[in-house]
Structures are given as structure tokens and as C-alpha cells.
Amino acid sequence: MSEQPRCRLCGDPMPAGEEMFFYHGYSGPCPKPPLPRLAQKIGLVAGVAIDEWKLPIFVRHLTQAGYGYTKHSGVTADTLLLKVECDSVEALEPVLRAANAEAAASKP
Numbered sequence: 001m002s003e004q005p006r007c008r009l010c011g012d013p014m015p016a017g018e019e020m021f022f023y024h025g026y027s028g029p030c031p032k033p034p035l036p037r038l039a040q041k042i043g044l045v046a047g048v049a050i051d052e053w054k055l056p057i058f059v060r061h062l063t064q065a066g067y068g069y070t071k072h073s074g075v076t077a078d079t080l081l082l083k084v085e086c087d088s089v090e091a092l093e094p095v096l097r098a099a100n101a102e103a104a105a106s107k108p
């Protein structure tokens with residue numbers, strides 16, 4: 001883990017000596033209100049419709065990029081709907097493009 005430890009309430013980097021804790025102020029409450037970004041992240045879910053055989057490819061790309069998803073029935077029998085939790089659709093799009101490109105290249 002090379003990522004800088006951050007407070008899970010306010011998102012600010014943890015001060016030196018407090019890196020091992022999840023929240024600011026080990027001896028007291030976090031001084032800051034929760035990040036608006038956190039609320040957005042909970043609310044923003046992108047729907048991605050794919051052919052069923054592409055699922056392993058999309059799952060691998062999404063997982064490697066750190067996205068969480070849920071799987072749902074598609075409109076037709078051989079399609080699926082993935083609901084992907086994301087901060088922004090713009091950030092998610094390159095991941096979907098890469099997965100789709102790989103799927104297109106490996107199409108039977």
C-alpha cells in the first residue's frame with residue numbers, strides 16, 4: 001500500500017503519528033464534517049449494458065481499476081446490466097472503453 005492514509009470521515013491526509021488510525025483525533029471526534037464527495041459517491045451509479053460473454057472481461061477491468069459493481073438481468077437473455085459505483089462517469093469511461101476494446105479483439 002503506497003497510498004497515503006486518509007481520514008475516512010473528512011478525507012484529509014492523516015497527520016504524522018496518526019497514520020494507523022481510520023479517523024482524525026484518536027482521542028476525540030473528527031473536527032471536520034464528512035466530505036460531500038463521499039455522499040456523491042454513494043449516489044452515483046452508472047448502468048452498463050453488455051453482452052453476457054463479455055462479463056469476465058468487464059469484471060476484470062472494473063476490479064483492477066478499483067470499481068465495485070452489481071450484476072443484473074439485461075433486457076434480453078444474452079445481455080447483462082452492470083451497475084457500477086463511481087465518482088464520475090468521465091473517470092469510468094476509459095475503463096469501459098478498454099474492456100470493450102479487449103472484448104472486441106477477442107470476439108469468437
Ligand SMILES: [Zn+2]
Nearest residue numbers: 007010024030
Ligand atoms: Zn478527519
